[in-house]
Amino acid sequence: MARKEGGSAGGDHLGREWWWDKIAQAVLFGGGISAIVFVIAIFVFVAQQGLGFALFDLDLATFFTSPQWRPTSEPEPIFGALALIVGTASITGLAMLVSVPFSIGAAIFIGEFASGRTREILKVLVELLAAIPSVVWGFIGLMVMSPLLMDVFDVPVGVSVLNAGLILGLMAAPIMTTIAEDALKAVPDGFREAAEAMGATRWQVIRQVVLPSAKNGLVAAVLLGVGRGFGETMAVLMASGHSINMPSSPLDPVRALTATIAAELGETARGSEHYRALFSIGILLFAVTFVINLLADVFVRGRRASR
Amino acid sequence: MVEVERDTAVSKLEVEGLTIRYGETVALKDVSLDVRPNEILGIIGPANSGKTSFLRAINRMDEMTDGMHVSGRIALDGTDVRRWRNVYALRRRIGVVFPLPVGLPLSIFDNVALSPRLRGVHDRASLEEIVERCLTRAALWDEVKDRLHSLGSLLSGGQQQRLTIARALSQEPDLLLLDEFSIAVDPVTTMRIEDILKELREEMTIILVTNLVQQARRLADRTAFFLKGDLVEVGPTEDLFMRRVRDRRTTDYLEGRFG
Amino acid sequence: MSAFGATDLDLSNRRRERAFRGLFGAMTALLILPVILILGMLVWKGHSVFSLEFFLAHPRNGMTEGGILPALVGTLYLVAVALFASVPLGVAAAIYLSEYAPDNLLTRLINLAIINLAGVPSIVHALFGVGAFVLFFDFGTSILAASLTLAVMTLPVVIVATRESLQAVPQAFREASWSLGATRWQTIRRIVLPNSVSGILTGVILEVSRTVGETAPIMFTGATFYVAFLPMSVFDQTMAMSYHLYTITTQVPGVPEALPFAVALTLIAIVLLLNSVSIAFRMVLRGKKKW
Numbered sequence: 143m144a145r146k147e148g149g150s151a152g153g154d155h156l157g158r159e160w161w162w163d164k165i166a167q168a169v170l171f172g173g174g175i176s177a178i179v180f181v182i183a184i185f186v187f188v189a190q191q192g193l194g195f196a197l198f199d200l201d202l203a204t205f206f207t208s209p210q211w212r213p214t215s216e217p218e219p220i221f222g223a224l225a226l227i228v229g230t231a232s233i234t235g236l237a238m239l240v241s242v243p244f245s246i247g248a249a250i251f252i253g254e255f256a257s258g259r260t261r262e263i264l265k266v267l268v269e270l271l272a273a274i275p276s277v278v279w280g281f282i283g284l285m286v287m288s289p290l291l292m293d294v295f296d297v298p299v300g301v302s303v304l305n306a307g308l309i310l311g312l313m314a315a316p317i318m319t320t321i322a323e324d325a326l327k328a329v330p331d332g333f334r335e336a337a338e339a340m341g342a343t344r345w346q347v348i349r350q351v352v353l354p355s356a357k358n359g360l361v362a363a364v365l366l367g368v369g370r371g372f373g374e375t376m377a378v379l380m381a382s383g384h385s386i387n388m389p390s391s392p393l394d395p396v397r398a399l400t401a402t403i404a405a406e407l408g409e410t411a412r413g414s415e416h417y418r419a420l421f422s423i424g425i426l427l428f429a430v431t432f433v434i435n436l437l438a439d440v441f442v443r444g445r446r447a448s449r
Numbered sequence: 450m451v452e453v454e455r456d457t458a459v460s461k462l463e464v465e466g467l468t469i470r471y472g473e474t475v476a477l478k479d480v481s482l483d484v485r486p487n488e489i490l491g492i493i494g495p496a497n498s499g500k501t502s503f504l505r506a507i508n509r510m511d512e513m514t515d516g517m518h519v520s521g522r523i524a525l526d527g528t529d530v531r532r533w534r535n536v537y538a539l540r541r542r543i544g545v546v547f548p549l550p551v552g553l554p555l556s557i558f559d560n561v562a563l564s565p566r567l568r569g570v571h572d573r574a575s576l577e578e579i580v581e582r583c584l585t586r587a588a589l590w591d592e593v594k595d596r597l598h599s600l601g602s603l604l605s606g607g608q609q610q611r612l613t614i615a616r617a618l619s620q621e622p623d624l625l626l627l628d629e630f631s632i633a634v635d636p637v638t639t640m641r642i643e644d645i646l647k648e649l650r651e652e653m654t655i656i657l658v659t660n661l662v663q664q665a666r667r668l669a670d671r672t673a674f675f676l677k678g679d680l681v682e683v684g685p686t687e688d689l690f691m692r693r694v695r696d697r698r699t700t701d702y703l704e705g706r707f708g
Numbered sequence: 709m710s711a712f713g714a715t716d717l718d719l720s721n722r723r724r725e726r727a728f729r730g731l732f733g734a735m736t737a738l739l740i741l742p743v744i745l746i747l748g749m750l751v752w753k754g755h756s757v758f759s760l761e762f763f764l765a766h767p768r769n770g771m772t773e774g775g776i777l778p779a780l781v782g783t784l785y786l787v788a789v790a791l792f793a794s795v796p797l798g799v800a801a802a803i804y805l806s807e808y809a810p811d812n813l814l815t816r817l818i819n820l821a822i823i824n825l826a827g828v829p830s831i832v833h834a835l836f837g838v839g840a841f842v843l844f845f846d847f848g849t850s851i852l853a854a855s856l857t858l859a860v861m862t863l864p865v866v867i868v869a870t871r872e873s874l875q876a877v878p879q880a881f882r883e884a885s886w887s888l889g890a891t892r893w894q895t896i897r898r899i900v901l902p903n904s905v906s907g908i909l910t911g912v913i914l915e916v917s918r919t920v921g922e923t924a925p926i927m928f929t930g931a932t933f934y935v936a937f938l939p940m941s942v943f944d945q946t947m948a949m950s951y952h953l954y955t956i957t958t959q960v961p962g963v964p965e966a967l968p969f970a971v972a973l974t975l976i977a978i979v980l981l982l983n984s985v986s987i988a989f990r991m992v993l994r995g996k997k998k999w
Contacts, residue, residue: 173800275921
């Protein structure tokens with residue numbers, strides 16, 4: 143093939159493949175930013191119904207300090223979310239109390255002690271547990287856990303902070319275990335080998351080398367567990383008793399923020415105060431989970447940067 | 450340095466003031482050299498001297514590499530490669546062979562037919578002709594002709610490296626870049642590939658980055674010595690090895706005092 | 709330190725090692741065993757209901773008798789429409805992130821958005837679905853609105869799984885392809901995608917499993933208590949397995965106890981089956997190397 147000497151380059155024209163590449167890039171870029179678009183859209187659509195109400199009509203002092211959630215009372219409804227916030231916090235808190243130690247313990251066992259087939263099987267089991275839908279967990283709380291608690295504690299009602307907390311703990315544990323195990327796995331084997339070469343036992347290696355280097359990842363795992371518990375809806379709706387109440391004991395029934403929306407949205411008239419108050423709760427949920435996820439991301443990033 | 454008017458007829462590739470950075474790190478500093486048509490230019494030097502970066506700048510792979518920044522001029526047949534609007538058409542004219550053999554996870558046939566297909570050749574007869582010709586030239590045809598449809602990525606290292614060469618030849622390149630091709634192949638395959646390169650010189654210009662100074666001596670018409678991002682010296686291979694060199698570092702490296 | 713001292717230390721270290729191994733092993737067991745016991749209990753209480761009729765009949769007599777056919781079909785419908793929307797979008801997003809995205813602020817924001825999309829409570833997704841699909845786009849409470857809500861919610865599952873399987877394709881293949889003069893897109897289509905399609909499929913199965921179980925996002929967007937007919941179009945409302953379990957457990961009086969147990973079991977069986985298939989698939993893939 144004759145090529146021009148000097149001057150313009152031979153064969154340099156923008157062929158079909160060049161244009162196809164540009165088109166593909168544009169389309170894929172659209173896909174790439176869709177996640178951002180959706181997060182913004184979620185905020186916009188929830189805020190559109192609830193933000194105006196939250197800013198101008200809702201008495202925020204009442205919202206955060208009054209335990210009276212009476213959205214339909216006449217003539218003056220009361221929108222106090224304190225009992226709901228306390229409900230959510232107590233359930234999530236109890237769930238974390240139960241599941242964080244177990245999750246991290248299980249992650250250490252699976253990641254550091256177990257080996258070969260045992261480890262594979264345990265990992266698969268944990269993954270399967272994480273897949274059980276939340277409505278099934280709610281059902282288990284209502285139909286299995288509740289009678290059990292009534293027998294054990296000799297109480298008339300089995301749906302309570304304790305019930306929902308245990309259910310939520312069982313739900314969140316597999317997820318936290320998986321993330322925590324990932325964090326342990328991210329510690330380079332070189333660290334372990336160096337410590338073992340100095341004569342450290344397995345447990346000494348874990349405590350003095352693995353856990354400190356995996357600290358940020360473990361914090362992220364716990365945070366994601368908290369976020370998950372905080373936002374859980376169906377299980378909490380069915381297992382908590384769903385009654386507005388400032389709990390004085392773990393055996394008291396409570397009501398959660400998420401469950402309130404799930405239970406009431408279907409019965410409100412679109413655009414009514416009640417309806418917009420529920421969307422205001424949605425804004426609160428969105429904001430809190432956003433911050434939790436952001437924090438978890440910062441910790442995960444910190445882990446990467448420190449390596 | 451006085452700007453010399455270069456005669457494009459005797460330069461296949463002109464490099465002027467080429468500097469390559471990765472973020473803050475400078476991989477290559479202000480390199481200028483010419484590559485003549487149908488010569489084999491050897492590039493030698495210890496690890497991290499900027500040899501691979503040099504090759505990557507020629508076919509503009511810096512654009513596919515996060516953080517890699519290239520400045521200076523590289524002209525292929527007198528045209529700055531950076532002035533090509535269609536970088537893919539540019540890359541099609543430049544064959545590349547990597548240090549570690551890369552058989553793509555396609556059949557042996559598809560490995561060699563990929564480049565013709567990319568430029569729009571689709572009829573079976575032409576493809577078969579190209580595949581057979583390129584595999585033959587790469588001294589691989591006899592070994593694989595009965596299993597053209599098995600995976601190229603599962604061949605032995607030496608076979609994969611010849612497959613890579615066949616694939617590069619299927620581009621009908623006029624410039625062939627080889628980056629330490631013998632690092633992961635056995636000595637017999639290395640010698641066979643060296644023989645192939647000697648034949649290919651008739652048709653194309655070859656830049657051979659090598660970690661083996663004796664390989665440069667066997668093959669290269671001229672040899673350049675890179676050290677820590679500097680082009681220390683470039684000249685006829687014979688001169689370098691007969692110690693007709695200006696720089697002491699070159700002699701030290703060639704005699705194995707470092708690197 | 710004397711030789712004897714060292715031995716004592718070794719001994720106590722080994723004892724402590726065993727103690728911790730036992731402790732963490734027990735914690736793992738306590739995490740898994742209760743769930744297995746509970747599942748056993750569900751089988752024990754619900755198995756009597758299972759029959760061909762249970763799967764093939766409509767509910768009867770105020771949902772206290774009969775089968776779950778419309779809920780099964782409805783779930784199938786919801787999942788299919790959701791996949792139709794989320795798989796192309798999710799795969800596109802993953803390809804962009806894995807093959808194009810430079811390491812810059814926008815990419816970090818996209819990754820953060822994906823994490824958030826996965827972390828936003830399901831009930832907030834439901835509110836979004838109501839605001840966006842039911843009201844703004846005026847799809848009404850319909851399969852379309854519910855499926856799109858589910859699609860947005862499960863998008864991260866597809867993106868993350870696809871991105872992982874794309875990134876498992878060695879970079880050397882891309883470089884080899886580019887140096888042949890292939891465009892990025894040609895490289896993706898001819899080299900990267902064919903070698904990650906099974907990984908993508910694994911992710912899609914996972915997404916199906918997630919979609920099947922979700923309840924809150926469909927409660928106000930398309931799922932309904934009871935319909936006498938199977939859905940005919942995407943603008944119909946539909947029953948769904950997850951919502952059906954919720955309603956017959958909490959909203960319908962006089963349901964015999966075994967019935968919800970059987971529905972719960974069916975739902976769990978579907979989800980665990982899908983996940984097992986996905987896990988098995990992944991293991992087969994791991995064993996079958998192409999390079």
